Structures are given as C-alpha cells and as structure tokens.
Amino acid sequence: xxxxxxxxxxxxxxxxxxxxxxxxxxxxxIAALMLFSMHAVSFAAYETQIPVTxxxxxxxxxxxxxxxxxxxxxxxxxxxISAVGPQGTTIRIYRQVPGTEDCMIIKAAQQIGASxxxxxxxDLPNDSNTFIVYAENGTTNQVVDIEIxxxxxxxxxxxxxxxxxxxxxxx
Amino acid sequence: xxxxxxxxFILVILVAFSLVLAEKILVxxxxxxxxxxxxxxxxxxxxxDRSVADNLTAPERIIINTGYQSSRFEYLRTSSDFKxxxxxxxxxxxxxxxxxxxxxxxxxxxxxxxALTGKSIYLSYPTAYSAKNFSGLMGINRSExxxxxxxxxxxxxxxxxxxxxxxxxxxxxxxxxxxSAIIESVLxxxxxxxxxxxxxxxxxxxxxxxxxxxILAPMIPIYSDAVLADVxxxxxxxxxxxxxxxxxxxxxxxxxxxxxxxxxRYTEADGTLVFVENTGILxxxxxxxxxxxxxxxxxxxxxxxSPDTSDNVSQIAGFIDTVxxxxxxxxxxxxxxxxxxxxxxxxxxxxxxxxIPVKFSNNNAVKVTVSNGYIIEYSQILRRYIPRDYSGSxxxxxxxxxxxxxxxxxxxxxxxxxxxxxxxxxxxAGGEKSPDWYIEIDNVVAQ
Numbered sequence: 337x338x339x340x341x342x343x344x345x346x347x348x349x350x351x352x353x354x355x356x357x358x359x360x361x362x363x364x365x366i367a368a369l370m371l372f373s374m375h376a377v378s379f380a381a382y383e384t385q386i387p388v389t390x391x392x393x394x395x396x397x398x399x400x401x402x403x404x405x406x407x408x409x410x411x412x413x414x415x416x417i418s419a420v421g422p423q424g425t426t427i428r429i430y431r432q433v434p435g436t437e438d439c440m441i442i443k444a445a446q447q448i449g450a451s452x453x454x455x456x457x458x459d460l461p462n463d464s465n466t467f468i469v470y471a472e473n474g475t476t477n478q479v480v481d482i483e484i485x486x487x488x489x490x491x492x493x494x495x496x497x498x499x500x501x502x503x504x505x506x507x
Numbered sequence: 508x509x510x511x512x513x514x515x516f517i518l519v520i521l522v523a524f525s526l527v528l529a530e531k532i533l534v535x536x537x538x539x540x541x542x543x544x545x546x547x548x549x550x551x552x553x554x555x556d557r558s559v560a561d562n563l564t565a566p567e568r569i570i571i572n573t574g575y576q577s578s579r580f581e582y583l584r585t586s587s588d589f590k591x592x593x594x595x596x597x598x599x600x601x602x603x604x605x606x607x608x609x610x611x612x613x614x615x616x617x618x619x620x621x622a623l624t625g626k627s628i629y630l631s632y633p634t635a636y637s638a639k640n641f642s643g644l645m646g647i648n649r650s651e652x653x654x655x656x657x658x659x660x661x662x663x664x665x666x667x668x669x670x671x672x673x674x675x676x677x678x679x680x681x682x683x684x685x686x687s688a689i690i691e692s693v694l695x696x697x698x699x700x701x702x703x704x705x706x707x708x709x710x711x712x713x714x715x716x717x718x719x720x721x722i723l724a725p726m727i728p729i730y731s732d733a734v735l736a737d738v739x740x741x742x743x744x745x746x747x748x749x750x751x752x753x754x755x756x757x758x759x760x761x762x763x764x765x766x767x768x769x770x771x772r773y774t775e776a777d778g779t780l781v782f783v784e785n786t787g788i789l790x791x792x793x794x795x796x797x798x799x800x801x802x803x804x805x806x807x808x809x810x811x812x813s814p815d816t817s818d819n820v821s822q823i824a825g826f827i828d829t830v831x832x833x834x835x836x837x838x839x840x841x842x843x844x845x846x847x848x849x850x851x852x853x854x855x856x857x858x859x860x861x862x863i864p865v866k867f868s869n870n871n872a873v874k875v876t877v878s879n880g881y882i883i884e885y886s887q888i889l890r891r892y893i894p895r896d897y898s899g900s901x902x903x904x905x906x907x908x909x910x911x912x913x914x915x916x917x918x919x920x921x922x923x924x925x926x927x928x929x930x931x932x933x934x935x936a937g938g939e940k941s942p943d944w945y946i947e948i949d950n951v952v953a954q
Contacts, residue, residue: 399719401711414577414703416731418710420719449909450916451721455710457577457703457731 386430386468388437392478397421398454398471400480407483410460415484417469418455421448425473429456432466439468460486558831559840559856560824564600564644565593566630566660567841567864568928570704570728571693574626579704580693581728583862584839595685596630596662597645603668603679604642608651612678619661619669619676620708626664626690631726633841633857633864634658635673640846643817652677656847659726662686671726703731715921721912723924733900734929736942739860741933742891743795744834755834756780756791759889762833763789763799763806794935795889797830805881814880816851823854823875826882836891843871852877860892865931866945890933892940899941901929907944915948923949 382390398421400406408415419427425448430439443456458467469480562584569592571580582589623629635658642650654672661669666683669676707713708725715722723729744755760767760782771783779792787801799806808814808822820842831838839859844851855871857864865872867888876884901907904927912922930945 399716404711412575412577416703416705416710418712420716450913451905451908452719453712453721453905453908455729455905
C-alpha cells in the first residue's frame, strides 16, 4: 500500500515536470523538423540548381582529370570534362547563369560505375563559362568549380607551340 | 506450207526447252550426282578481287584531327572518303619510308600528342608492323627505318609523319601539303549532330591517379555518343535449307586444287565432310569451319627461294581472296597477327563488315601456318555478313566498360584496357549481329 502510494507520487512529480517542459520539447521538435526539412529542401534545390558559393563536406570524393588545373582555355564549341571516383558516386553538372549567383543543371545525375570513370561533353555558350561539378555518395558530397574560357584558335596554336618549344628546350 | 511452219515452230520451242533444261542442269547441282558437277565449278568460280591482298597496309580507321577536339572525324574502310584519304596518306607514307636514316628523328611524346591535338590525320592499324615488313608490303624496295613495332601513325598538315614505335616516337619530314586540303574540306562538314571523339589521353584516362582502378591505353578513341552501324546477318555459306550446299563445297575444293573426282571422301559423325588427297586433308564442318592440313609440302605460296614475312603474307592474302571468291563473297579482312618478326610463320586474319571488325570468341576468322613458302595449315570460319536495312547502336562506351570491369574487378587490382573499339561479336550461332564493343584487358579478351 505504501509502495503504491510512493509510485503515484513519483508519477505525479514526473507529470508536473513534463508539463513545465512541454513548451521546450515542442520547440525542440519543431526546430528539428525545420532542420530536416531545410536539408531536404536544399538537396531538392540541387536537383535543378546550385548556388555558385555551394560547398561540399569532402574534397577527395572525386578527382577531376580534365581540366587538370580546374581551368582551361579552348577554341572549341564544347569541352569534355572527365573525372574518376568510387563506384556508386552520383555526378551532376551545373553551369552558372551569367550575371547571377545561380548555376543551373545541364547534365543530369549520372552514377559512376565499376570502371570508376566519368566523362561528359558540355557546351560553351559564353566567353567565360563556370561549371560546378557536384558529386555525392551517401552522406559525402563534393563541389568542384571549373572555369572554361573560349579563346581564338590562333591564340591556342601559339600557346601550344610555345609549350612544345619550352619542353624541348628543357630536355 | 502451213505444215512446214508448224514444224519450225515446234522445233523452236523444243530448242528453247532444251536450252532451259541445259541451264538448269549446269547451274542447279541437284540435277547432277554428287561430285559430278565439275563443269559448273568452272563457270561459277569468280575471279578473286583481292579485297584482302590490297588492304594489307590499310588502316582500320582514319581519324581527321581538325585542331578542334569537338570536331574530329572518323572514317572507316568502306567509306569513299576513306579510300581518297588513304590514297593520299599512302603516297606520303611511301615517301616517308623511303627517306634515309638521317631524316628519321626521334622526338618526344609531347610532339606526338601535339600533332594529334593539332591539324593532322591519325591512322589506326589492326596490327603492329616492323618498318621492314610495312615497307615491303607497301612495295618500297629498301627502307632504312628501323621501327620494330608500330600500329599508329600520325601525318601532320605540313607533311610531317609521326610513328609511335612501341612508345618511342619518330618524325619524318615529307613536306607533303595534301593533308591540309583534306582537313580544310572536312571542316566544312556539318558537325552539329556528330559524336565528339576524344582520345583517352585527352581525358587523362591513361594516367593513374590515387585509387583509380581502370587505365585506358592513350590512343583509345572515346565517343561521346553510342556508335551507330548496320545490323548484319551472319550466314554460314556451307549450309542451304539445312543441308550442306554441295556446290559451295565443290567450289572450296577447287580453291584448294582438290579434284572432287579423284579424292577420297567420307563424312564424320557430326556431319563434317572430310576430303583426303595425297597432298593434304580438307575438312568442312556443317557449322562452316574449314580446316586444311598438308600431308606433304602443302600449298605453294611463292616460287621465290627464300620468301620473307611480307612475301608470305601477300601470298596468303591472295589465297584467302581465292577461297572467299569460291564462296561468292568479296569479304573484307584485316591481318590481325603482328608482322613485327622477319620469320613469322603463323598469321591470323579477321573479317571486317562495313569497316567494323568482326570478332569471334577466342578465335580468328583465318589462321594460317606456313613453312618454307608453303601453307601447311589453314583454317577459316566461313561466314557471309549481309547488312540489314536498319541500324543498331552500341552501348555508351562508359557503360560497356563498367559492365566488363564489373566482371573482373574482384580478381584484378588494376585493369589496363589495351584496346577498345566498336565491333560485331559473332558467337557462331548465326542470325542478326548488332554493333557492340570489343574490349581487350591486358591479356584477357572481354566481349
């Protein structure tokens, strides 16, 4: 009898405590829900666009093989970007809209297969083209900015000739 | 009078009937006893058109590098453009290989790659040659070049010829100007819907980085889109209406100079026809496999005293043309065994359909062994490839690579892709073949 009385007192005490904390718990739950939904919204946004300032939580998920220095000049109308990464990594390519901070998707999600290789051809509509390569594998993601400038054919030929001459001179 | 006319009319009809009947007897072997239609062999055996012999130094594909990586153009053997470009390139190569040794300069790999990214044409061969064998097949009497093994050549717009001799690079100046005109003319082509062709080295897939598992040989062409080509029907010419086509068999016997009346013949349990003569044994199986084994010297290739590799391979190619003509086809074939040795005895050839190689699982279309200027062993997978009136496409190159590597990745730490190109893969089952990828991993052939 005494034992039952003790339990009831403890239960009432807990109930009072929960009542006092009710507002705090609800606030925390709402905050958690908002956090989750923001995260989901941000990934949903990455489906079609990504801010030029976006950053990933990794720097070594994929490795861009072309352009090796993440910037290049070409006289072509297109450019082939290549990369290597672990199997299962999904890659999307975005291009910056000139005069804005937004990059719109131009190459839909493509998963790296067993070869670990990835390549895609992108159009170069502007003199200066900024691309964002967004790679994602589970909770790891990486954002790589690539700059491709269009130059005249004659300039590329001159640069190539100078490079070869320097390399031959150094041998 | 009327009676005479009626007689003449009946006579004309009878003569016409006799002519029709004679044609049927001569052409349709079913009206003759087996092995007795030697007369029709003589009338139907076509003159060989040297499809194989004339293409021993022809590349399998030509890529025109316009200086723009987004506008490279590929030409396969069957296109008329290929023939024109190859004709020009062939003259330039004859000039280059005739140059004295002092005009052949060793250069760096950067020069080679620079030529490929500039204005040039790239010739990709289905096998490797030594300078001696290549120049011998080109009809150049004496070349001072010492290249041991090359299968890639680049000719720059200014006439410079680059040779990749198994990783060592050479340049020969020819001052030929014709390449420039070819490049300018193709630049006028509409390239809107063309696949972008990169070489593996363009994309740095030939260089290892970190945990990169797959390394592609630098000259593998990588197409941005799937490759389109005719769907072809693979036919076994030995069979007709589920029976061995006796006329074809007799024509093959004729190509091997075997007299159907004098040889001894029998049929094995699996239906393989065996023809035995004093000179050798010829077998023709119902699945279209022909094998010849010499009993004495074999089939003489050349009357020369000491034929070298280029002599032998020329004569063999001529013989293959004769065999192909015997089954009424002008089959395109490429030499696929290396011609890098002066004393090569074994040669292989493979079919080429519409400029696209045909590959069999662990086998070649033709295998020949020679000894002292005689063919002592010969085997051929007899096939006709008939293009259908619609096209098929390969998978994307990256998908093909992923599928193949998935099979091997558990047993190999690093996978080196040596060759990768569009091909028809023939499993000998007959029927339609769509273009696919032929992939060679180190020493493993994966299809």
